[in-house]
Amino acid sequence: MKRGDRGAALVAVVLITLALFAIGHGLLGLSLGELAASRTAMRLLESNAAAESAVNLLLGGPGPSWLDSVTVGSERAAFSQPFGRAEGSATAWRLSAESWWVEGTGRVGTTEARMARMAWAVDPLTRVLALRGAITVGLGAPVTIAGSVDAGAPAAVSPPLDPTACAPWTAQLDAHYAIEPLAPVATLVADTLPSLGLLDFAALVDAAEVSVAASVSPSPSEALGACVITEPSNWGDPERPWRPCGQHFPLRRSVGSLRVSSGAGQGVLIVEGDLVLDAGARFYGLVLASGGLRVEGGGELVGMALTTGGVDVAAGGVMRASACWAARALAANRAGLGRLRPIPGQAVLGPV
Amino acid sequence: MTIDTRSRERAGASVIEAVVALLVGLLVLQLGLSTLARFRSTQRELVERADALVTLRIGRHVLRRELRHGMPGRDWIAEGDSLSLRAFRGAAAVCDNDTVSAQLVVSYRGDRAPDPSKDSVLLLGLDGSSVPRALVGAGVSPSPCVGPGGGAAQRWTVDQPAPPGTVAVKIFERGSYHLSGAALRYRRGASGRQPLTPEVLSAATTWDLAGGRIGVQLVPSRAGASWSGFLAWLSTE
Numbered sequence: 001m002k003r004g005d006r007g008a009a010l011v012a013v014v015l016i017t018l019a020l021f022a023i024g025h026g027l028l029g030l031s032l033g034e035l036a037a038s039r040t041a042m043r044l045l046e047s048n049a050a051a052e053s054a055v056n057l058l059l060g061g062p063g064p065s066w067l068d069s070v071t072v073g074s075e076r077a078a079f080s081q082p083f084g085r086a087e088g089s090a091t092a093w094r095l096s097a098e099s100w101w102v103e104g105t106g107r108v109g110t111t112e113a114r115m116a117r118m119a120w121a122v123d124p125l126t127r128v129l130a131l132r133g134a135i136t137v138g139l140g141a142p143v144t145i146a147g148s149v150d151a152g153a154p155a156a157v158s159p160p161l162d163p164t165a166c167a168p169w170t171a172q173l174d175a176h177y178a179i180e181p182l183a184p185v186a187t188l189v190a191d192t193l194p195s196l197g198l199l200d201f202a203a204l205v206d207a208a209e210v211s212v213a214a215s216v217s218p219s220p221s222e223a224l225g226a227c228v229i230t231e232p233s234n235w236g237d238p239e240r241p242w243r244p245c246g247q248h249f250p251l252r253r254s255v256g257s258l259r260v261s262s263g264a265g266q267g268v269l270i271v272e273g274d275l276v277l278d279a280g281a282r283f284y285g286l287v288l289a290s291g292g293l294r295v296e297g298g299g300e301l302v303g304m305a306l307t308t309g310g311v312d313v314a315a316g317g318v319m320r321a322s323a324c325w326a327a328r329a330l331a332a333n334r335a336g337l338g339r340l341r342p343i344p345g346q347a348v349l350g351p352v
Numbered sequence: 353m354t355i356d357t358r359s360r361e362r363a364g365a366s367v368i369e370a371v372v373a374l375l376v377g378l379l380v381l382q383l384g385l386s387t388l389a390r391f392r393s394t395q396r397e398l399v400e401r402a403d404a405l406v407t408l409r410i411g412r413h414v415l416r417r418e419l420r421h422g423m424p425g426r427d428w429i430a431e432g433d434s435l436s437l438r439a440f441r442g443a444a445a446v447c448d449n450d451t452v453s454a455q456l457v458v459s460y461r462g463d464r465a466p467d468p469s470k471d472s473v474l475l476l477g478l479d480g481s482s483v484p485r486a487l488v489g490a491g492v493s494p495s496p497c498v499g500p501g502g503g504a505a506q507r508w509t510v511d512q513p514a515p516p517g518t519v520a521v522k523i524f525e526r527g528s529y530h531l532s533g534a535a536l537r538y539r540r541g542a543s544g545r546q547p548l549t550p551e552v553l554s555a556a557t558t559w560d561l562a563g564g565r566i567g568v569q570l571v572p573s574r575a576g577a578s579w580s581g582f583l584a585w586l587s588t589e
Binding site: 009012013016019020021025026027030031033034037038041044073075091093095096098099103114116118120173197202248285343344345346348349351352 | 373376377378380381386387388391392394396398402405406409413417420421422423427440441442443445446447461462463476478479480481482498499500501517519520522
């Protein structure tokens with residue numbers, strides 16, 4: 001064999017093999033790059049989903065009890081929890097008395113996504129101060145006052161209330177009513193059903209989970225030293241605040257007109273029709289009725305009322321304005337009525 | 353004589369060797385070239401697939417992100433091959449609202465700094481109202497403003513005073529997305545359509561407006577399967 005015969009095929013094969021390795025390496029690199037990009041996109045998607053879930057969880061869940069403790073211009077971390085592989089957290093920043101900036105953060109490894117929405121929640125003080133009268137009636141609705149409607153001291157904290165019962169609001173209530181005294185009867189500016197800010201009457205009805213019968217005699221219900229809050233006719237124990245049901249301020253609704261024939265109750269009452277307080281019936285808190293309000297002789301309403309269908313306080317009937325009772329009733333229903341809600345017509349804030 | 357005999361034997365063997373070598377060489381060359389060609393076509397296909405995937409990923413991410421910041425009908429509308437929108441670029445919490453000088457002190461966070469030459473603002477009120485205004489000036493605020501997430505304190509001037517009760521602001525530019533020229537393109541204001549993706553989409557690519565929602569069907573012109581995805585609901589909340 002000659003020397004010159006050696007190696008030509010081998011060299012060619014080696015070169016081709018090297019070229020194939022180079023191309024294969026390039027393709028592998030491309031695939032790995034694509035895989036990395038896909039994984040990053042997946043992490044981003046998971047982070048976004050976690051941020052969105054955190055916001056929706058805060059807006060869809062019951063109103064946190066700490067909402068009232070957050071001052072305007074400050075923030076509170078709501079929760080932090082895993083959503084699958086991602087870690088999600090939510091915070092609530094109070095923009096004004098009733099508007100909130102709710103922000104969710106989602107993290108997967110080093111990938112982070114944020115999402116924010118504007119939310120609204122009832123502020124008891126703001127809602128009470130928005131009422132211009134002890135009883136606010138619909139435009140042109142009939143008003144008959146034969147009994148007593150006392151709107152002279154709406155900020156007073158008198159028995160059976162504890163002197164400190166309205167401590168968070170007393171100063172502001174006093175200041176407000178010193179400038180703008182409360183009228184016994186005021187009129188809604190438009191022909192609408194009762195509402196509380198962005199909460200229209202339908203939303204108020206939806207917020208009340210427990211319905212009561214057409215005629216009820218509320219009385220506190222206790223078992224083993226605890227208040228039975230699931231009992232529809234248990235409207236708390238307003239005149240014995242030291243009892244187990246003394247701090248129970250339920251949110252009750254009536255599908256159709258409601259007659260309270262006797263007994264005492266407290267809280268927020270939403271009536272899809274007329275409300276009648278018979279002799280001996282006493283209610284402390286806030287009443288919202290799509291119909292009218294009638295207080296019979298011997299009946300008593302302490303708090304505030306919004307009734308589209310007018311008001312009739314019969315001789316011997318008493319309506320005593322109390323912003324404190326109304327605000328307490330609203331504050332006690334922070335979980336349902338006062339929860340954070342997305343503001344209609346406003347999309348996601350940001351990008352943040 | 354011995355030498356001659358060897359030469360004859362070698363001469364015959366050389367021809368056979370040459371033919372065999374030629375055949376083997378051709379075979380190796382053929383195999384090499386066909387393998388190279390196969391690798392080349394695979395590489396091209398892989399690159400096209402990668403481009404299609406990039407397009408799908410960008411299209412999905414960008415469009416969903418843009419649309420979720422706006423309300424259908426008010427902030428964005430899909431017509432023909434285009435999606436016209438207020439492209440939101442940031443949001444701010446309002447610390448102070450001067451209704452006389454039309455100035456707002458805000459805590460701002462966003463994708464980029466506000467630019468009065470192209471940006472407008474959407475003023476969000478307590479009652480869910482939203483009012484658009486032109487942004488005519490933006491600068492650092494002399495007074496502190498602390499907002500959610502630790503935004504930058506800025507003082508903005510708008511063309512008309514903001515309504516009382518303005519609590520938050522969203523900043524936006526006018527733009528439109530187009531599925532044209534084989535790519536997803538973005539057009540800011542009256543400027544040209546800039547491609548955001550490789551040009552790999554076929555003419556069958558279209559917006560999908562059905563069932564009360566907007567989606568997009570991205571069909572790659574060559575490699576890969578089409579992708580149809582949800583972008584946003586057409587009705588308001």
